[in-house]
Amino acid sequence: MGTKITVDPVTRIEGHLKIDVEIEDGKVKDAWSSGTMARGMEILLKGKDPRDASYVTSRICGVCHSVHQLCSVYALDDAFGANVPTGGTLLRNLAMGAQYIYDHPLHFYHLCALDYLDIMAIANYTGKDEKLNAVKDKVVGLVKTKDTYPLTPRYKPDEYCVNDPETVTSAVKHYIDALSMQANARNMGAVFGGRQPHYQSIVVGGFTQLPDVNQVVRFQTMLNEQAKFINEVYIPDVLAFGTGPLFPLAKIGLGGGHYNYISCGALEKKPPEKELLFPAGVIMKLDLANIQVQPFDADKITEAVTYSWYKDGKPLRPANGVTEYDLEKKKAYSFVKAPRYDGQSMEVGPLARQLVAKNPDLLGLVEKGAKPGVVARHAARALETKAVVDACYKWCDQLLTKMTKPGFKIHDTEHWEPPQEGSGAGFYEPPRGTLGHWIKIKDAKIENYQCVVPSTWNASPRCNKKIRGQYEESLIGAPVPDPDNPINVVRIVRSFDPCLACAIHLIHPKTNEIKKFIVA
C-alpha cells in the first residue's frame, strides 16, 4: 500500500474538486476524482415553461456561462420544431466565438501558468526591457512588503518549472496583459450576447437582438485586438513552452489517460451549410500512426451511477436519466455521474476535438515527440482559439452581407409557443468538450431535463465496470517524488480545465475519510 495524499480544494478551476491519489515509488498508483458540491438544476426545471430552460441552465456555470444556454436552445429548437434563420445562427455563433476567445487564453495564463513558473526568478532579471523591468519592479515591490498573495503560497517549484529570469518575467507580463484581454473579450461577447457572464439574447428559435452595423464594426474592432494578442502572444507562448522547457513533460506524455476521444461537432462554418468548424467524431485507443475516426452516435452515450451519490441502477441513456440522491451509498465517492460512450471512458475537450479534426499543426507537434497529454492539451487549446478567431471574421462578413438586405431574419417566431408534447436533444462543443442537453415536454411544461456536461465526462468516477474516469486514468504513473508537493497532480487535472459546477448535478460526502472511498 502506497502513501495516500489528498488535494482539497483543487484551486484555479471552476467549482469544488477533491483529488485523492495513492503514491508508490514516487509515482501515482491509483487516483480518485471527487466532485464535492451538488447542483440540481434539472430538478429545479421540472414543471416549468420549457423556454425558461436556456436562461436557467446558463447558471450551471459562470465561467463557461452561456454554453448551456446555447445547448439548451438546440434541445428546445429540436423539441419545438423551430427552424432558426441563418441570421440567428450567425449571431449565436459570434456570441459563442467570443466566449471561446475569452475562455481559452484565460485558462492558460490565469488558471495554469503558475504551475510552470518559478515566479521568484523575476528578481534575477537583469535585462534592459522597460516593460519587463516594470513587471520586475512590481513583483519585487510585493516581495518587499511581504505580501505576494495571490501569487503565493504555492507548491514548491520542481525541475519542470521555468526559472530563466527573462522567460519568467515575460510570462508574468503576459499574465497581467491577459487579465485585460479577458475582460475586453467578455465585453466583446456582450455586444451581441446582451451581457457577460450569462448572455441574455439566445432563445429558442434564434436570437432577440436585431444587430446594427455599428455593433458589427465594434465587434470586429474588438476582435482585431484579441486576434493580435492570440497570434502574437498566446500561441507563441504555448508553443515556446511546449517545445522548450515543458518538452520533457510532453515527451513522457504526462497526463495521457485512456486515449479515447470524442467530439459531437459544433459551429457551422458558413451557415446554413452544414460543414462544421469542429467536426464530430470518435477515436478509440488512439493510434498516432493511423488515426481512425468513427462517426459520433449519441445513442451510444449512457451514464452509470455505481460510484456516485445517486440511487443505484443500470446505466441509462441521458434522455431517460434520473437524478435522485442516495447519500448513504457506501461505495460512492463523487457527486459526478460516470458517462460512457459504447461503455468506454472518454476524454472530451480541445485535444479530443483537434485529434478528431486531425489538426495538422497539432499532429506536427506530436510527430516531434509530444505525446497526447498535458502539454498537447494546452497546444490544442491555443490552436483552436485561432480557428475560432478566423471563423468570427467570416461570420461577421456574412452577417454584414445578410443583415443589410430586406427580409433579414433572426428568429423563428412561428415556433415561439411551447408544444403540448415533445422531446428534443441538443449537442454542442463548448471550450471544455462535448455537451448534451435533453428535454421532455408534457402539457407544455418541462417533464424531464438532463445534461451530460464536458467535465462530467472528464471528472467522472469509476463506472459500473470499474473503469476509471479520464482525470483518474491520466494521473496513473505521474511522477510525485515528494508527497508534500503534488505539483504534477494539479498540472494534470488543470490541463483539462475542470468545471465542476458543470460536472455535478447532484452529490454527497458524509465523511471525508479517504479510506471510505477506496474502490475494491
Next chain:
Amino acid sequence: LSSLFGEISRRDFMKFSAATAAIFGLSPTEFAEGASEVLAATTASKKLPVIWLEGQDCAGCTVSFAGALNPPIATLILDKLSVRYHETIMAGSGHVSEEAYHATVKAGGYVLVVEGSIPTAAEGHFCMVGGRPFKDIAVGVKEIVKDKPIINLSTCPVHVDHLVGTVLYYLVTGKVPPLDDLNRPLMYFGENIHDNCRRRSYFEAEEFLQDWNDPGQQNFCLYEKGCKGPDTFADCPVRRWNDGINFCIDCGAGCKGCAEPVFYAEMTPLYSADAAKSIDEIKKRVRYGTNTPSNNHSGREV
C-alpha cells in the same frame, strides 16, 4: 483611485475593516482580536486582506469581478487587495491554500466576500470545501451578525460596478452605504427598472414587441416577452452592463428579475407575461418603485 487605496489611514482602515468584516459575516470579536496583529504584519503593504469564499455557486460573480477594467482587475488583485484565499485565482492548492486561509482567519481584519448560496440540508454535505461543509465555513451571516447591516449585492451575477463601488464607498466614507430593506445599497437598487426603462413610453402606448425580426417593433416594450422590469429594483437601465456596452432590455430579451430574492421561483415563466399582473394594474402605479413594501427608499445611515 490609487491615492485612495494608497493613503488610507490606520483609523480608516480599522473603520473600514470593522464594517466590512461585519457585513460579510466575520464575527466582530474575532475581528477585534486579530486586527492589531494583522495591521502590524502588513504595515508596509497597506493592502486589504481578502478572503473570497465560493459556496454553492457558478463562479459567475468571480468572472464578473474579473471583468473590471476601471480600475483594471490586475491593479485590484496585485496592487490594491491582498487576495489571501480565492479558489479561482490563488496559486496554491490543497493544504497550501488551506494554511493561507487559516492563517488569515486567525490574524483577522480581513474582508470576507461570500459568493453563492450556503446549502444547509443534510448537515451541509451538499457543498464541501477542503473537507469541511461550506455551511460551517460561512455560517449564515445574519445568524452571527445581529447588530450590523449585511450588504447584499443581489444581481445574478454580481455587477462588477456594484462590488467595486461598494468597497470604494467604504474607503471614501468609512460608512456602510444606505441600504434598502433587503440590505441592498440604495445607490444601486433604489429605483425600479420599469421607471427608468427607455421602452417605457411604448408600454404606456401599449405597443408590445411580438416579432424580433421586425425592425419597426425593435424598440417596443418587452412586457409580452416576459420582461420583469416592473417587479425589479436595480440600476441596469442607467448603468447597463459590461462597461455600458449592452444589457438585458437593450438586447431584446427583457429583464428576468435576477436582482430580486424571489428570482427564479416567482419570476417564472421568464418569457411570457405574468397573467396575474395586468397592464392596467402596472399603470396605476405612477412611480412603481415607491409602492413596494420591500423597498421603502428610506435609506438609513449606519
